Amino acid sequence: MKKRAQALAIGTREDTIMLDKAPDGKVSDLLSALDKALSAGEVEHAVDLFQVDCYWRDLVTFTWNIKTMEGRDQVRDMLKVRLADTKPSNWKIAEGEDASEADGVTESWIQFETEVARGFGHIRLKDGRIWTLLTTMSELKGHEEPVGFDRPMGAKHGAERNRKTWKEEREAEAAELGYSRQPYCVIIGGGQGGIALGARLRQLNVPTIIIEKNERPGDSWRKRYKSLCLHDPVWYDHLPYLPFPRNWPVFSPKDKIGDWLEMYTKVMELNYWGSTECIKASYDEKSQEWTVVVERDGKEVVLKPQQLVLATGMSAKANMPKFEGMDIFKGDQHHSSHHPGPDKYKNKQAVVIGSNNSAHDICAALWEAGADVTMVQRSTTHIVKSDSLMELGLASLYSEQAVQAGMTTAKADLIFASLPYKILHEFQIPVYNAIRERDADFYKRLEKAGFLLDYGDDDSGLFMKYLRRGSGYYIDVGASELIANGSIKLKSGVDVEKLTEHSVILSDGTELPADLVVYATGYGSMNGWAADLISREVANKVGKVWGLGSDTTKDPGPWEGEQRNMWKPTQQEALWFHGGNLHQSRHYSQFLSLQLKARMEGIPTPVYGLQEVHHPG
Numbered sequence: 248m249k250k251r252a253q254a255l256a257i258g259t260r261e262d263t264i265m266l267d268k269a270p271d272g273k274v275s276d277l278l279s280a281l282d283k284a285l286s287a288g289e290v291e292h293a294v295d296l297f298q299v300d301c302y303w304r305d306l307v308t309f310t311w312n313i314k315t316m317e318g319r320d321q322v323r324d325m326l327k328v329r330l331a332d333t334k335p336s337n338w339k340i341a342e343g344e345d346a347s348e349a350d351g352v353t354e355s356w357i358q359f360e361t362e363v364a365r366g367f368g369h370i371r372l373k374d375g376r377i378w379t380l381l382t383t384m385s386e387l388k389g390h391e392e393p394v395g396f397d398r399p400m401g402a403k404h405g406a407e408r409n410r411k412t413w414k415e416e417r418e419a420e421a422a423e424l425g426y427s428r429q430p431y432c433v434i435i436g437g438g439q440g441g442i443a444l445g446a447r448l449r450q451l452n453v454p455t456i457i458i459e460k461n462e463r464p465g466d467s468w469r470k471r472y473k474s475l476c477l478h479d480p481v482w483y484d485h486l487p488y489l490p491f492p493r494n495w496p497v498f499s500p501k502d503k504i505g506d507w508l509e510m511y512t513k514v515m516e517l518n519y520w521g522s523t524e525c526i527k528a529s530y531d532e533k534s535q536e537w538t539v540v541v542e543r544d545g546k547e548v549v550l551k552p553q554q555l556v557l558a559t560g561m562s563a564k565a566n567m568p569k570f571e572g573m574d575i576f577k578g579d580q581h582h583s584s585h586h587p588g589p590d591k592y593k594n595k596q597a598v599v600i601g602s603n604n605s606a607h608d609i610c611a612a613l614w615e616a617g618a619d620v621t622m623v624q625r626s627t628t629h630i631v632k633s634d635s636l637m638e639l640g641l642a643s644l645y646s647e648q649a650v651q652a653g654m655t656t657a658k659a660d661l662i663f664a665s666l667p668y669k670i671l672h673e674f675q676i677p678v679y680n681a682i683r684e685r686d687a688d689f690y691k692r693l694e695k696a697g698f699l700l701d702y703g704d705d706d707s708g709l710f711m712k713y714l715r716r717g718s719g720y721y722i723d724v725g726a727s728e729l730i731a732n733g734s735i736k737l738k739s740g741v742d743v744e745k746l747t748e749h750s751v752i753l754s755d756g757t758e759l760p761a762d763l764v765v766y767a768t769g770y771g772s773m774n775g776w777a778a779d780l781i782s783r784e785v786a787n788k789v790g791k792v793w794g795l796g797s798d799t800t801k802d803p804g805p806w807e808g809e810q811r812n813m814w815k816p817t818q819q820e821a822l823w824f825h826g827g828n829l830h831q832s833r834h835y836s837q838f839l840s841l842q843l844k845a846r847m848e849g850i851p852t853p854v855y856g857l858q859e860v861h862h863p864g
């Protein structure tokens with residue numbers, strides 16, 4: 248039996264908070280004090296339970312938004328607006344969990360309820376007060392997913408004339424949805440993002456159609472360059488509901504992940520319209536309905552959903568540069584997203600413009616096929632060796648060791664989510680310092696070959712670069728060695744001046760003879776999709792998509808605290824953006840699906856702190 252210490256005394260900031268000495272007791276006491284203050288509507292008492300430098304990240308439960316409150320003032324402001332409606336209760340250490348303590352921080356998994364939902368979260372205490380709090384929505388009361396005891400029966404026992412089989416019912420649904428019956432939600436883009444969200448909406452019984460211009464689910468991976476394998480390891484990549492089997496390779500080859508997505512789409516019973524392109528979409532504020540024009544197998548179909556999700560990919564809108572002479576160049580030239588692979592370039596001269604992931608992968612594959620390859624690096628790039636990233640960056644959450652130690656995918660996602668963006672770089676800098684030390688010789692040899700390195704503007708490495716700008720790095724799986732030893736030639740610190748019929752001329756006057764030019768020049772913001780499919784006006788109203796406002800390269804301030812426009816309400820009613828890497832698609836599809844479900848069910852969803860737009864698209 249744990250000894251309970253004196254009850255928590257809450258009052259003004261000057262009051263002493265008396266806490267149980269054991270971690271469980273400390274957290275329980277704090278949570279019951281929070282419960283009491285929130286139930287009584289005593290905002291000041293609740294705020295007093297937080298540290299001065301506190302962070303409360305809320306995924307939909309209080310704010311109907313994805314929002315981090317930074318500091319007591321922001322916590323107070325949010326509670327003043329949202330507490331009365333939210334009616335939180337039953338705060339406790341999550342069932343089956345124990346609090347733990349290390350380095351002066353006590354932490355625990357927690358559970359709680361609101362008037363309309365059940366929540367799960369994570370708390371960290373310092374000096375007896377809340378340092379970080381994560382509150383996430385698990386399920387809407389009365390609209391739970393049919394799992395466990397509630398799983399569908401499948402068979403229909405008994406006897407019934409003219410009964411339909413499961414297959415006939417599925418076929419009937421597929422035939423009527425979008426024609427005689429409108430979906431509540433349309434997702435444009437059937438890559439892993441659209442598929443994961445579609446699976447969640449299916450479980451929540453939200454009628455949804457996924458529109459994909461490629462023929463088959465998984466084609467967005469299949470169509471990428473031949474040598475591509477996922478850069479992230481399997482533990483990071485699971486889809487909702489259906490984890491990869493334990494014998495799945497660590498780094499999935501692109502065609503294998505394509506097949507998995509195709510299988511997943513089928514078994515999760517998604518209404519997936521392949522070979523269908525969205526041509527345009529517009530929103531009628533009066534009827535609160537979208538008109539989405541799509542071309543399905545050559546025929547125009549008009550859909551009328553209430554919610555529209557753009558899951559068109561943040562690595563899908565190719566940034567194609569414009570250089571003088573591209574029109575007269577006689578060789579092959581294409582963006583990296585259209586690179587067919589190296590097979591026909593044996594003994595040919597290839598120039599790859601760019602120095603991030605795609606550029607490295609493509610250079611290495613061309614070299615393997617016997618091409619003479621030059622990489623053109625304009626500015627610095629962050630390189631991290633895959634095994635170092637796995638061991639020092641990911642192992643505690645996403646690795647076989649983590650699984651062995653009892654870490655689940657859901658918990659790993661929530662721990663990652665519990666680290667506030669404002670201070671995330673502080674956790675990352677030591678990791679990349681350690682990587683720099685461990686791989687010092689590797690970095691030295693790359694620099695000696697002329698490669699321009701960076702480690703992020705503030706040395707915080709790959710994850711921060713990804714969250715801030717979604718570019719600027721290569722996870723090394725072998726190409727760096729080819730650069731270091733000169734097998735892949737390098738021209739760095741230069742730009743392309745122009746192309747001639749048979750060469751690329753660089754800004755320092757160098758002429759590189761070329762049979763092939765690959766523009767590995769990255770991808771544009773998802774905002775561009777809104778401009779293409781809806782209107783420039785709506786794209787500007789919604790503003791830039793992605794980035795944190797960190798005021799670092801390609802992520803201009805002011806500070807936003809969350810990723811712009813992703814998975815949360817935007818300035819355009821009923822328009823949502825979804826995507827990111829497999830981890831993000833898995834994790835955030837939960838919160839986007841719950842926001843959509845709540846709207847479908849008519850549950851009030853007053854959005855707190857709708858993001859302002861500082862950068863039009």
Ligand SMILES: Cc1cc2nc3c(=O)[nH]c(=O)nc-3n(C[C@H](O)[C@H](O)[C@H](O)COP(=O)(O)OP(=O)(O)OC[C@H]3O[C@@H](n4cnc5c(N)ncnc54)[C@H](O)[C@@H]3O)c2cc1C
Pocket residue numbers: 435436437438439440441458459460461466467468471475476477478479523524525526558559560561562563604605780825826827828829830
């Ligand atoms: C070379 C490379 C390597 C990568 N490696 C990894 C990795 O290891 N791990 C990882 O998690 N991520 C990786 N990524 C990022 C990767 O892009 C995303 O994880 C993934 O593709 C995103 O999925 P998505 O569904 O958001 O977008 P996409 O897969 O890009 O899917 C968007 C879909 O929208 C469709 N679409 C667009 N416009 C329309 C329209 N008008 N009508 C109908 N359909 C439309 C497209 O055809 C496409 O299929 C990599 C990306 C690249 C380019």
